[in-house]
Amino acid sequence: MTTIAQTPTDTQPTAEHVGIHRRYCRMAPDHNLHIWRDDARWLLTLAEAEADEWPADVLHNSTTDSRALIAAIDAELSWRAGRGLSRDPIDVGIPRETLDAIKQSARLELEIAVDVELRGHRTLTGRCLFHDDTTPSLVVWTADQHWKCFGCQLGGDIVTWLMLRHNWTFIEAVSHLSDRTGVALPQKAKPNAASPDRQRRPANAFTYRRIGGAL
Numbered sequence: 001m002t003t004i005a006q007t008p009t010d011t012q013p014t015a016e017h018v019g020i021h022r023r024y025c026r027m028a029p030d031h032n033l034h035i036w037r038d039d040a041r042w043l044l045t046l047a048e049a050e051a052d053e054w055p056a057d058v059l060h061n062s063t064t065d066s067r068a069l070i071a072a073i074d075a076e077l078s079w080r081a082g083r084g085l086s087r088d089p090i091d092v093g094i095p096r097e098t099l100d101a102i103k104q105s106a107r108l109e110l111e112i113a114v115d116v117e118l119r120g121h122r123t124l125t126g127r128c129l130f131h132d133d134t135t136p137s138l139v140v141w142t143a144d145q146h147w148k149c150f151g152c153q154l155g156g157d158i159v160t161w162l163m164l165r166h167n168w169t170f171i172e173a174v175s176h177l178s179d180r181t182g183v184a185l186p187q188k189a190k191p192n193a194a195s196p197d198r199q200r201r202p203a204n205a206f207t208y209r210r211i212g213g214a215l
């Protein structure tokens with residue numbers, strides 16, 4: 001495993017650092033790359049907005065890693081586009097407005113609290129389920145409805161949490177939230193137990209975890 005030199009004064013990722021991310025990105029489908037890039041941008045924006053309040057090493061790691069991941073994803077997507085390898089996003093049959101309504105009605109902290117004891121007020125902490133967490137490394141921002149583990153670096157929104165926690169597909173996670181919130185999904189979007197996608201889920205979950213671990 002390559003050790004990456006980091007100093008609190010330099011938050012620009014090295015080419016080597018970007019390269020490490022990119023090797024993991026190579027295994028991921030396009031739509032996952034877009035999700036990860038959105039999450040990395042979100043974390044970068046949050047880190048910059050709260051720079052005065054974050055410990056220097058956490059701030060440094062978060063900004064450097066987010067920038068490295070974004071650079072790696074952009075490089076990977078342009079590499080694919082240049083070879084005709086990028087595919088259009090899969091149409092999962094859920095209108096953007098429906099997904100937004102579900103996510104606005106659902107509460108991330110309630111889903112996480114099913115399995116994790118959370119402490120705090122608006123920013124909650126708890127022990128991560130995805131690595132052997134001896135200290136509370138999992139942070140949940142209730143106002144933003146995002147979570148991130150500063151131990152294993154996994155993170156995302158409520159859908160990402162459910163997908164990782166239960167090894168669910170995107171549709172299965174959204175369908176669960178539809179039941180919770182009462183916001184109905186179009187018939188086309190209901191999960192299909194016979195879907196061949198189910199066969200690929202363990203590999204996808206593993207890939208996502210490896211990428212998360214490399215952030």
Ligand SMILES: [Zn+2]
Pocket residue numbers: 128129130131133137149150151152153154
């Ligand atoms: Zn973790």
